[in-house]
Structure formats: structure tokens, C-alpha cells
Amino acid sequence: MKIHFHIGTTPATLSRDSFFGGMKIITAARSIWLQHPLNLSTHFSFQTKNAWEREIEGRIVRVEKTRTQIMGGLRTQNYMIYVDDQLVASDQGY
Incomplete structure (x- = not known):
């Protein structure tokens, strides 16, 4: 799954x-892991909402993922991307 967005003008x-469950933010300058596939918490989590925050290009980027509680790994999940607390993209996917 890929969601395209802008961090300022980037x-x-x-x-x-x-x-494999790996998730990262990719820009022209670098690639930042949010969930690494070798980390066990990537595969085994009982939380229905997760959030990751990183500073990229001098801005705070927050990615939120929500899923259903029952068989959440087998259903679509909601992704919301915020840049400096402004929603810039959202999508559903696996």
C-alpha cells in the first residue's frame, strides 16, 4: 500500500x-522506518490504534493507524497522515 502526500513542498x-508488515516514510532525501519487519511488535499487537511521530524537513509528521478489534490484521485498516497537526492524507488498506 502506498499513500502519497506532501511535507510542505517535499x-x-x-x-x-x-x-511483512514494514512501514516507512520515503522522501527524495531519505527513508524512515515507522514499523520495521524484524521488530516483534510489528506483528504482535493488541492495540487498535497506533501512532508514530517523526520530524522530517523541520516539520512534525504523525501517522495514525486504526483497526477493528476482531481479526483486525485480516481487515482493512485506516491510515491518517498529519503534518504539523493538519490532516494531509488518509486512506484504507492492508
């Missing part, structure tokens, strides 16, 4: 591998 992509 184009960025939130990329998530549905098979």
Missing part, C-alpha cells in the same frame, strides 16, 4: 508491505 510516500 513530496513523500507512506509505504507499507502487507506481507
Whole structure:
């Protein structure tokens, strides 16, 4: 799954591998892991809402993921991306 958005004037992509669970933000200058596929908490979590915050290009980028409680890993999940507390993109996917 890929969600394209902008951090100020910088184009960025939130990329998530549905098979291994890795999730990262990719810009032209760098790639930042939010969920690394080798981290056990990527695969085993009982939380229905997760949030990650990183500073990129001098701005605070927050990614929020929500899922259903019952069989949440097998259903679509909601992703919302905020830059400096402003919603810039949202989508559903695996």
C-alpha cells in the first residue's frame, strides 16, 4: 500500500508491505522506518490504534493507524497522515 502526500513542498510516500508488515516514510532525501519487519511488535499487537511521530524537513509528521478489534490484521485498516497537526492524507488498506 502506498499513500502519497506532501511535507510542505517535499513530496513523500507512506509505504507499507502487507506481507511483512514494514512501514516507512520515503522522501527524495531519505527513508524512515515507522514499523520495521524484524521488530516483534510489528506483528504482535493488541492495540487498535497506533501512532508514530517523526520530524522530517523541520516539520512534525504523525501517522495514525486504526483497526477493528476482531481479526483486525485480516481487515482493512485506516491510515491518517498529519503534518504539523493538519490532516494531509488518509486512506484504507492492508
